Amino acid sequence: MWAHEAWAMGLMFVVDSLNKSFHTESGTIDVIDNLSFSVEEGQFLCIVGPSGCGKTTLLKIMCGLETPTSGNVLINGVLPNPQKQKFGVIFQEESLLPWRTVIQNVEFGQEICSGRCSLDIARKYMSLVGLVGFENYYPHQISGGMKKRVAIARALAVDPDIIMMDEPFADLDAQTRWILQKELLSVWSQLKKTVIFITHNVEEAVFLGQFVAVLTKRPATLKSLIKIDLPYPRSRLTPPFISYREKIIGMLQQEIPSI
Numbered sequence: 001m002w003a004h005e006a007w008a009m010g011l012m013f014v015v016d017s018l019n020k021s022f023h024t025e026s027g028t029i030d031v032i033d034n035l036s037f038s039v040e041e042g043q044f045l046c047i048v049g050p051s052g053c054g055k056t057t058l059l060k061i062m063c064g065l066e067t068p069t070s071g072n073v074l075i076n077g078v079l080p081n082p083q084k085q086k087f088g089v090i091f092q093e094e095s096l097l098p099w100r101t102v103i104q105n106v107e108f109g110q111e112i113c114s115g116r117c118s119l120d121i122a123r124k125y126m127s128l129v130g131l132v133g134f135e136n137y138y139p140h141q142i143s144g145g146m147k148k149r150v151a152i153a154r155a156l157a158v159d160p161d162i163i164m165m166d167e168p169f170a171d172l173d174a175q176t177r178w179i180l181q182k183e184l185l186s187v188w189s190q191l192k193k194t195v196i197f198i199t200h201n202v203e204e205a206v207f208l209g210q211f212v213a214v215l216t217k218r219p220a221t222l223k224s225l226i227k228i229d230l231p232y233p234r235s236r237l238t239p240p241f242i243s244y245r246e247k248i249i250g251m252l253q254q255e256i257p258s259i
């Protein structure tokens with residue numbers, strides 16, 4: 001009922017009363033519990049939550065790679081299906097194909113999506129993420145930050161309806177992370193895509209997101225959906241920024257068992 005109302009209002013992405021449990025040899029594990037939220041077209045949503053709470057599982061359900069136990073994820077009223085909607089996904093354990101050059105890795109996303117690829121499109125996104133000149137390098141010849149850029153270019157080159165990123169900058173040094181955050185915002189403002197971005201880093205979430213969804217510990221449910229009412233570009237040093245950051249950190253601390 002709720003999902004249909006949201007769709008009628010022009011919302012794009014609806015997570016409605018979602019539950020997910022895994023049944024394994026060692027028993028059942030409940031991972032997502034009655035989770036509901038929605039994302040409008042073109043919105044930048046960050047998702048934060050304690051480690052192991054179910055963020056990656058949620059992302060997989062949202063792009064149709066995992067099925068819910070009950071409840072729904074609907075994109076413009078239909079179930080997610082990688083054959084129908086175009087997702088530009090950057091997974092947590094992102095890896096480039098080592099035997100392909102950088103530009104061939106960017107083309108790879110298009111090949112998977114449509115069976116075809118265009119060198120011009122691959123070059124366009126290589127340029128957008130600042131990798132001109134490195135087209136013919138192999139992954140082992142570029143830095144960690146550049147590998148993330150290739151992954152972003154590969155996700156963008158499919159002209160996705162939705163970009164989903166699972167802790168894409170987690171293992172980068174702070175400086176490279178800041179540069180890539182700014183570049184991602186610049187790409188987002190140019191392309192106006194819907195972005196769903198999972199991170200452990202609260203400062204990153206407040207810097208990037210129009211909204212931050214705070215999840216509880218496993219089984220994940222929505223603790224709070226916070227609108228970050230700050231204009232872009234944001235400064236990490238202003239009192240309102242710090243206040244959002246502290247508020248979200250406080251919420252996450254409530255979810256960590258005391259030791």
Ligand SMILES: Nc1ncnc2c1ncn2[C@@H]1O[C@H](COP(=O)(O)OP(=O)(O)OP(=O)(O)O)[C@@H](O)[C@H]1O
Binds near residue numbers: 022023055056057
């Ligand atoms: N295919 C699976 N079968 C069984 N259990 C699974 C499966 N996938 C995930 N889980 C379990 O679901 C829980 C949530 O995993 P998930 O990867 O979604 O968490 P996360 O929030 O992304 O964690 P992290 O912050 O460490 O990335 C974990 O306890 C994990 O063991």
Ligand SMILES: [Mg+2]
Binds near residue numbers: 055056057092166
């Ligand atoms: Mg994860």
